[in-house]
Amino acid sequence: IGVLGGGQLGRMIAMAAARLGLKTHVFAHHADEPACQVSAAATLAEWTDEAALARFADAVDVVTYEFENVPAATAAFLSARKPVRPGALALEKTQDRLTEKTFLRDLGIPTAPFADVADAGALARHVGQIGRPAILKTRRFGYDGKGQIMLREGSDVGAAFRSLGGAPCILEGFVNFEREVSVVGARGLDGSFAAFDVCENEHENHILSVTRAPAHMAPETAAEAMDITHRILDALDYVGVIAVEMFLVAETDASGVRRERVVVNEIAPRVHNSGHWTIDGAETSQFEQHVRAIAGWPLGSPRRRGQVEMRNLIGEQADQWAALAAEPGACLHLYGKAEARPGRKMGHVTRVKP
Numbered sequence: 560i561g562v563l564g565g566g567q568l569g570r571m572i573a574m575a576a577a578r579l580g581l582k583t584h585v586f587a588h589h590a591d592e593p594a595c596q597v598s599a600a601a602t603l604a605e606w607t608d609e610a611a612l613a614r615f616a617d618a619v620d621v622v623t624y625e626f627e628n629v630p631a632a633t634a635a636f637l638s639a640r641k642p643v644r645p646g647a648l649a650l651e652k653t654q655d656r657l658t659e660k661t662f663l664r665d666l667g668i669p670t671a672p673f674a675d676v677a678d679a680g681a682l683a684r685h686v687g688q689i690g691r692p693a694i695l696k697t698r699r700f701g702y703d704g705k706g707q708i709m710l711r712e713g714s715d716v717g718a719a720f721r722s723l724g725g726a727p728c729i730l731e732g733f734v735n736f737e738r739e740v741s742v743v744g745a746r747g748l749d750g751s752f753a754a755f756d757v758c759e760n761e762h763e764n765h766i767l768s769v770t771r772a773p774a775h776m777a778p779e780t781a782a783e784a785m786d787i788t789h790r791i792l793d794a795l796d797y798v799g800v801i802a803v804e805m806f807l808v809a810e811t812d813a814s815g816v817r818r819e820r821v822v823v824n825e826i827a828p829r830v831h832n833s834g835h836w837t838i839d840g841a842e843t844s845q846f847e848q849h850v851r852a853i854a855g856w857p858l859g860s861p862r863r864r865g866q867v868e869m870r871n872l873i874g875e876q877a878d879q880w881a882a883l884a885a886e887p888g889a890c891l892h893l894y895g896k897a898e899a900r901p902g903r904k905m906g907h908v909t910r911v912k913p
């Protein structure tokens with residue numbers, strides 16, 4: 560299995576593949592990256608190095624990726640030689656926030672109101688229509704809250720646009736959500752579908768901090784979230800694991816009846832941090848599920864093993880490793896990163912209560 564990207568997601572894909580008796584070959588930049596440490600082979604080169612990409616393609620049966628910003632040219636070059644799963648369509652629809660939201664809207668899936676912002680003039684017009692608060696996001700290369708800025712009453716719209724470097728942007732209406740949830744689902748080569756229970760996510764400084772499964776939400780809303788994920792997978796003719804991040808919006812009407820709905824925020828065409836709980840908390844992990852899907856195996860059971868809580872170890876939080884290693888029932892995962900920089904995901908710990 561060829562994996563583009565050498566981070567912790569690639570590492571956990573490689574470890575799941577090894578458990579199934581499959582070998583991983585990572586395409587990365589440095590030999591000490593987390594995935595390279597646990598893979599049978601690595602090609603260390605740039606995304607544009609066609610000779611290296613050709614050697615890599617020759618050495619594997621199927622190619623996957625652990626991050627969605629794989630350059631389109633790299634994906635196309637590899638697709639001409641070996642199956643790339645998930646395919647180019649998934650990358651195309653998810654690398655650009657405007658394309659992604661338009662794709663969702665065309666499927667009839669609820670999103671925040673949004674508008675294309677090519678320049679400061681367009682921004683001023685759309686802020687008038689969408690209202691404030693609103694969030695201005697760069698269309699490409701944003702993650703963990705980077706490349707986005709909140710527009711409140713009185714904030715300077717021109718300055719906000721300039722602060723994002725004048726890059727093409729999308730403006731989104733602010734969704735007044737109760738909590739953030741996600742569905743990690745999978746589609747097999749034969750079109751079969753399986754999803755883990757909806758989980759809920761808490762962020763700190765825009766970085767995922769805690770995931771709990773199951774999410775607190777009505778069963779019908781959870782079923783709706785699953786159905787949305789299934790429709791997205793089918794529309795992309797997808798093979799592999801996907802994560803769909805959603806806002807849970809709850810309103811209580813005049814007669815006191817609570818109504819819930821989900822609004823999709825973002826799609827990640829890959830395994831996802833909010834699915835790490837499945838390693839210890841489900842019958843099949845998201846990583847094994849991804850490997851099964853792209854290798855053309857039957858999908859595994861996504862059944863949850865109990866009440867699950869996953870906490871990320873960010874930066875110096877990883878210094879708690881010895882206490883966590885001593886705690887009965889705490890499942891500790893460390894990613895083999897040499898240096899604990901602030902904001903860097905160093906590992907996670909999962910606790911499962913039956």
Ligand code: AMP
Binds near residue numbers: 701731732765
């Ligand atoms: P994103 O990079 O799109 O995942 O956004 C990062 C975080 O910003 C999300 O996890 C939300 O907490 C918040 N956020 C993003 N978009 C919106 C929105 N339209 N309404 C409310 N909060 C948002």
